[in-house]
Amino acid sequence: MIPLLICDDSVMARKQLIRALPTDWPVSITQATQGEEGLAAIRQGLGQVVLLDLTMPVMDGYQVLAQLRSEGLLSKVVVVSGDVQEEALRRVQELGALGFIKKPAAPEELRATLIRLGLYHPPAIHEPPQPRAELALKVNFRDALREVSNVAMGRAAALLAKVLKVFVRLPIPNVNLFEVSELHMALLDAQSGQRLSAVCQGFIGDAIAGEALLLFHDSETGDIARLLGWQPQNDTETSEMLLDLASILIGACLSGIAEQIDVRFSQGHPQLLGQHASIEQLIGLNQQRWKQTLAVEISYSLEGHAVHFDLLLLFTEDSLARLTHKIQYLME
Known part of the structure; x- marks a missing residue:
């Protein structure tokens, strides 16, 4: 049996990878939830082959x-990541990774990559697939x-990297x-004392x-x-610049989510909520539209520059049932 380590902080990502493995590949699987844990497993001989995420705590x-x-350490590493920037691919190759697969890993692509790298050799005689106990992972x-x-987020970052x-x-x-009230407190705490400009873009679908x-x-x-x-x-020209950049970043991120959960979002025109405002003022502008909300927070930063963007995806309370159903399909 080949010692295989899957190192990813997401239970769902690990489950997807285990499902995508060739069923006739004789491996013993170890899982790690972050890099230090993964290294400890490798030092114990549990990672002859490693499927490695990039973005982990x-x-x-x-x-x-x-x-x-x-x-x-001589582990054979294949990176499986949502960070699909060209520079990410170059860096992992320079650091010794043998291959790179974008998330979510398609079984055909994973199989072809393992064969190409000489990590998996399909048996001459096809055997019935054997179930893997690890599929019992609860997501x-x-x-x-x-x-x-x-x-x-990774797909949006790749586009942003090309633009900038x-x-x-x-x-x-x-x-x-x-x-x-909790959302307001979280925003106030995160952005206290800073002057901000904010772009808002509505979306709806299914x-x-x-x-x-x-x-x-x-x-x-x-x-x-x-x-x-x-x-x-x-300020007018600055507003146009921010609106253009927001359209790229928000559009790419929403497109990536829509593709995965099989919906099509219609997007409104981006609007500048406020310019040179405090977070308290921005909250006041939008307070009537924010009820209970499911919030996804993504904070991008640019290497070598003191620049970062804070993106919040706020799903309405009425959307939770349908979104849960769509996500549930991915988990099963």
Whole structure:
């Protein structure tokens, strides 16, 4: 049996990968939820082959690859990640990864990659598939939506990286169900004392509706303009720049979610909620539309630049039943 390590912080991602493995591949599977845990397993001989995520808490995939090289550990690593930036692919190859597969991993692509790398050799005689005990993994709604958001976030980041010609650092998305007062408190705590401009864009599709809210920090708009090659002369031109950038980022993220849960979102025109405003003022502008909401929070940052974007996807309370049904289909 080949010791196979699957290292990913998402239960859903690990379950999807186990499902995608060739059923006739003789492997013993170990799971790790972050990089340090994965390295400990590898040092114990449990990771001759490793399927490695990049965006994880404690120690990410890049750090794992660097540590493997530093310690001279000879694991054969295939990265399976939602971060599909060209620079991400280049970096993991430079760090010694043998292959790269975008999430969610299709069984055919995974099989072909394992064969190409000489990690899996299909038997001459086909044997009936054997069920894997690990498929009993229980995936909760929050973890599943976080993984769906992670994949969508990565696709949006790849587009943003091309537009700005930078490397985008990706966070682990946060998923929470907020009462209106709790959401306001969370935003106030996160953005206290900062001057912001915010773009809002509504979306609806298949009984799922909500708003995307993208927060720009006024102290960073000059850097954003330089990266885009813009020279806005006034607030109107700055607004146009922010609206264009928001349309790219929000549109790509919503498209990534829609594709995974098999819906088609109609998107409203992006609107500037406020410019040079405090978060208290922005909350006041939008307070009437925010009830209880399911919030997905994604904070992008740009490597080498003091620039970050805070994206909130706010799903209405009435959308939860349909969204849960769609996510449930992915979990089963």
